[in-house]
Amino acid sequence: DERVYVFKKGSSAGRKEMKELLGGKGANLCEMARLGLNVPPGFTITTRVCQDFYKAGGRLPDGVWEEILAAVVEVEAAYGGKFADPADPLLFSVRSGAAVSMPGMMDTVLNLGLNDTVVQGLAAKRGERFAYDCYRRLLDMFGDVVLGIDHALFEAEIHAVKEARGLKLDVELTGEDLKEVVRRFKGVYERAGKSLPSDPYEQMKLAINAVFGSWNTPRAVKYREINRIRGLLGTAVNVQSMVYGNLNDNSGTGVCFTRNPATGEKVLYGEYLPNAQGEDVVAGIRTPLDVAHMADNFPAAYADLVANTTLLEKHMRDMQDCEFTVQDGLLYMLQTRNGKRTGPAALQVAVAMEKEGMVTRDEAVLMVEPRHLDQLLHPMFEGVAKPEYKKAVLGKGLPASPGAAVGKVVFTADDAEKWEKEGEKVILVRLETSPEDVGGMHAAQGILTARGGMTSHAAVVARGWGKPCVCGLDKLQVDYATKTASLAGATLKEGDWLSLNGSTGEVLLGRQPVKAPEMSGTLSVFMEWVDAFRKIGVFTNADTPADAAIARKNGAQGIGLVRTEHMFFATAERISAVRRMIAAEELMEGEGSSAADALAALKVFQREDFEGIFEAMDGLPVTIRLLDPPLHEFLPHEGTAELDALCDALATEMKGRSGQHMSAVRILKSKIHGLQEANPMLGLRGCRLGIRHPDITEMQAKAILEAAVNVSKRGVKALPHIMVPLVGFEEELSHQVRVIRAAAEAVFKAAGASVEYKVGTMIEVPRGALRAGDLATHAEFFSFGTNDLTQMTCGFSRDDAEAKFLPLYVREGILPADPFEELDTSGVGELIKIAVQRGRETRPNLHLGICGEHGGDPKSIEFVSTLVDYVSCSPLRVPIARLAAAQAAI
Numbered sequence: 023d024e025r026v027y028v029f030k031k032g033s034s035a036g037r038k039e040m041k042e043l044l045g046g047k048g049a050n051l052c053e054m055a056r057l058g059l060n061v062p063p064g065f066t067i068t069t070r071v072c073q074d075f076y077k078a079g080g081r082l083p084d085g086v087w088e089e090i091l092a093a094v095v096e097v098e099a100a101y102g103g104k105f106a107d108p109a110d111p112l113l114f115s116v117r118s119g120a121a122v123s124m125p126g127m128m129d130t131v132l133n134l135g136l137n138d139t140v141v142q143g144l145a146a147k148r149g150e151r152f153a154y155d156c157y158r159r160l161l162d163m164f165g166d167v168v169l170g171i172d173h174a175l176f177e178a179e180i181h182a183v184k185e186a187r188g189l190k191l192d193v194e195l196t197g198e199d200l201k202e203v204v205r206r207f208k209g210v211y212e213r214a215g216k217s218l219p220s221d222p223y224e225q226m227k228l229a230i231n232a233v234f235g236s237w238n239t240p241r242a243v244k245y246r247e248i249n250r251i252r253g254l255l256g257t258a259v260n261v262q263s264m265v266y267g268n269l270n271d272n273s274g275t276g277v278c279f280t281r282n283p284a285t286g287e288k289v290l291y292g293e294y295l296p297n298a299q300g301e302d303v304v305a306g307i308r309t310p311l312d313v314a315h316m317a318d319n320f321p322a323a324y325a326d327l328v329a330n331t332t333l334l335e336k337h338m339r340d341m342q343d344c345e346f347t348v349q350d351g352l353l354y355m356l357q358t359r360n361g362k363r364t365g366p367a368a369l370q371v372a373v374a375m376e377k378e379g380m381v382t383r384d385e386a387v388l389m390v391e392p393r394h395l396d397q398l399l400h401p402m403f404e405g406v407a408k409p410e411y412k413k414a415v416l417g418k419g420l421p422a423s424p425g426a427a428v429g430k431v432v433f434t435a436d437d438a439e440k441w442e443k444e445g446e447k448v449i450l451v452r453l454e455t456s457p458e459d460v461g462g463m464h465a466a467q468g469i470l471t472a473r474g475g476m477t478s479h480a481a482v483v484a485r486g487w488g489k490p491c492v493c494g495l496d497k498l499q500v501d502y503a504t505k506t507a508s509l510a511g512a513t514l515k516e517g518d519w520l521s522l523n524g525s526t527g528e529v530l531l532g533r534q535p536v537k538a539p540e541m542s543g544t545l546s547v548f549m550e551w552v553d554a555f556r557k558i559g560v561f562t563n564a565d566t567p568a569d570a571a572i573a574r575k576n577g578a579q580g581i582g583l584v585r586t587e588h589m590f591f592a593t594a595e596r597i598s599a600v601r602r603m604i605a606a607e608e609l610m611e612g613e614g615s616s617a618a619d620a621l622a623a624l625k626v627f628q629r630e631d632f633e634g635i636f637e638a639m640d641g642l643p644v645t646i647r648l649l650d651p652p653l654h655e656f657l658p659h660e661g662t663a664e665l666d667a668l669c670d671a672l673a674t675e676m677k678g679r680s681g682q683h684m685s686a687v688r689i690l691k692s693k694i695h696g697l698q699e700a701n702p703m704l705g706l707r708g709c710r711l712g713i714r715h716p717d718i719t720e721m722q723a724k725a726i727l728e729a730a731v732n733v734s735k736r737g738v739k740a741l742p743h744i745m746v747p748l749v750g751f752e753e754e755l756s757h758q759v760r761v762i763r764a765a766a767e768a769v770f771k772a773a774g775a776s777v778e779y780k781v782g783t784m785i786e787v788p789r790g791a792l793r794a795g796d797l798a799t800h801a802e803f804f805s806f807g808t809n810d811l812t813q814m815t816c817g818f819s820r821d822d823a824e825a826k827f828l829p830l831y832v833r834e835g836i837l838p839a840d841p842f843e844e845l846d847t848s849g850v851g852e853l854i855k856i857a858v859q860r861g862r863e864t865r866p867n868l869h870l871g872i873c874g875e876h877g878g879d880p881k882s883i884e885f886v887s888t889l890v891d892y893v894s895c896s897p898l899r900v901p902i903a904r905l906a907a908a909q910a911a912i
């Protein structure tokens with residue numbers, strides 16, 4: 023294997039497919055050279071050398087330096103000039119570049135090869151002003167990048183010289199001025215106790231070592247961690263002969279996109295600066311000009327640029343982002359890569375390129391990333407690049423659920439509901455949220471929490487609704503007593519306007535302007551293409567008719583999960599009915615009539631809800647999970663006034679039957695205390711509840727089937743799939759199935775009509791997955807509840823692991839990713855495979871789906887796409903899941 027790849031106009035052994043070995047920049051420099059574009063010659067040192075650099079304890083592996091020297095000679099022959107030769111100096115740039123573009127890595131050093139002698143040679147050949155302009159740039163960059171001298175120190179010196187001369191711009195500095203700048207820069211080196219090696223080869227070696235060394239700096243490691251970049255060998259190093267945009271006014275440098283990266287419009291889009299080197303464009307001292315102006319000032323170079331970028335776009339089959347330099351009127355290409363783009367642009371470019379015949383339809387489908395669609399489906403803030411927006415940012419938490427939310431700050435779920443009823447838009451600000459808060463969370467425009475990670479309660483619930491949420495903003499201090507919060511020196515009072523950007527995690531003061539998502543015709547064209555490739559169905563998790571309707575509009579083909587208990591929190595009336603039911607079941611044993619009353623009241627609510635959902639999903643399957651969470655989640659916390667009031671009311675209800683009021687209250691309290699469990703997630707929940715209280719299962723089954731019968735009388739086709747949660751043992755399932763089937767018979771008999779329905783189970787207890795063959799004798803379908811399955815397979819309590827050790831595990835490389843976000847394919851995935859195989863052995867037409875958070879995660883979707891019939895995700899993620907499923911099938 024080569025370790026050093028030379029590229030020069032018309033030839034290179036490297037090519038664009040070799041990104042892993044040559045890095046993105048290197049592979050494309052080689053490709054552009056092969057295509058015959060005017061690329062300054064140079065060479066790429068491979069990423070494998072980077073790996074060996076670390077194996078060798080932080081130095082170049084044996085023999086590499088000799089290969090580099092040979093490559094320098096080859097470049098000299100191709101380009102003219104000689105490195106380190108004052109008579110005809112050739113200078114180099116040293117540029118980093120991994121397979122994935124990675125800010126946080128080492129910066130570029132330009133004009134390498136100058137020293138006090140060589141600079142005089144360069145001055146003699148090309149002019150003094152130019153030569154010393156290059157030299158001061160080298161001193162600055164080498165000092166900053168290789169030797170770690172603060173760039174600001176150089177800035178201060180050049181500023182002082184300009185000040186003394188009464189100048190504003192660097193370009194106004196004369197040759198003499200620049201000599202003075204160089205003198206002062208050397209002073210900066212001296213004060214830092216450093217020096218620029220006078221041997222150009224030594225400069226080159228140090229710069230190359232610094233690039234390799236920068237691969238493992240904390241900020242680079244952190245960047246890879248955050249962006250889940252794994253499995254790379256290292257960075258490549260590109261050493262390239264310099265071309266000079268700062269030579270004179272007939273020179274310049276710029277960047278351009280082959281299409282507008284914000285909108286996708288097909289125009290050459292970009293900017294350039296006359297008489298400048300690369301870094302000046304971003305440095306922002308002079309305002310760059312629109313690239314279209316080049317047609318006037320550099321007509322020949324502009325024509326070349328148009329021709330080259332057109333060719334590159336066709337060749338790369340994607341929108342390109344290019345760097346170029348004009349030296350004395352002649353255009354050089356310095357970089358090309360696939361351009362980063364916004365969601366709207368990604369969609370526009372993909373559809374346009376397919377229509378132009380530039381890419382095939384499957385390529386077009388692969389060009390839009392799931393996160394691009396995500397952007398298209400949520401309201402967004404306007405002008406996020408504007409200073410007004412940036413100034414308003416108070417802090418940044420985790421981007422837990424995307425979209426823009428604007429509202430007035432409230433600190434309790436009750437206030438959120440109350441204010442919303444009065445027509446206010448609110449942002450609910452909490453230290454953290456709990457299931458009791460869901461009413462207020464639903465009423466709020468967005469949710470902000472100080473604690474909790476991407477899978478905290480607030481995050482999961484908010485994503486489920488597609489409601490913006492920022493969580494884990496640990497700098498946020500909340501004082502519930504005074505209803506105030508403080509963040510970055512600002513105090514937030516109840517009623518203050520606040521804006522949340524759930525896509526970035528930013529929290530902003532005031533009311534930031536928002537724009538609605540644009541559901542364009544282009545999007546529907548694209549989604550039609552997507553669906554033609556997709557092999558599995560996409561269902562949704564929806565608890566209300568409104569959510570079901572949104573999901574259906576987004577293309578959901580059924581409901582994979584209705585969580586009946588979410589409806590319980592919808593109104594005060596309902597939660598009170600639930601509490602009475604629990605009290606009757608758990609606390610007032612033997613008070614049969616009371617239990618029956620409470621259940622009857624609840625059944626009415628449930629039936630209404632189910633009717634609404636069946637109507638919204640007319641003709642599509644609706645999978646309804648029976649009661650799942652531990653009962654105490656529905657009760658007020660111990661020691662609260664709310665609990666006192668509840669016990670008081672219940673005791674009043676019991677009066678006459680249970681003697682004295684006060685003793686009844688006492689008994690109730692102690693029984694509620696008894697409901698507390700040390701380990702609720704492994705406690706009395708799921709089918710265990712239904713077995714302990716078969717009348718709850720019966721009530722729910724009846725509510726579902728009565729609703730189905732009712733709507734079918736109105737011409738709606740209801741397809742109820744009744745799902746038993748948390749099954750680990752065949753006998754658990756058969757018990758519940760018996761109750762459900764008996765309830766069905768009773769409903770159909772009473773109504774004199776029947777509907778088709780299915781009974782199935784969730785697979786979320788590892789034992790259930792292993793015994794899937796037995797479960798399938800009773801279940802007509804399986805739905806993998808991957809949240810619980812992950813929790814129980816890994817033995818990680820989801821609520822605690824996120825805060826306590828999962829981030830550490832990911833950082834230390836013990837886990838590749840948070841298994842609650844990205845399915846643990848080798849562990850949990852293995853159980854899914856086993857269950858699919860054993861289940862289908864028993865029942866070949868077993869219908870299979872997944873309904874955990876993973877149902878909306880593209881990587882997880884890819885994994886399950888060969889195993890199950892459908893994935894189910896929150897309504898707003900449905901299009902994303904459709905795309906991910908299509909991409910998995912291509």
Ligand code: ADP
Nearest residue numbers: 115117130262263264265300301345347356357
């Ligand atoms: P980044 O990845 O930060 O863009 P680059 O390696 O692309 O870093 O270089 C930074 C700037 O220096 C770019 O504007 C680039 O065009 C310019 N540059 C790099 N190499 C050369 C060269 N050989 N001649 C002229 N300009 C160069």
Ligand code: MG
Nearest residue numbers: 047345356357
């Ligand atoms: Mg670049």
Ligand code: MG
Nearest residue numbers: 747786807810
């Ligand atoms: Mg579960």
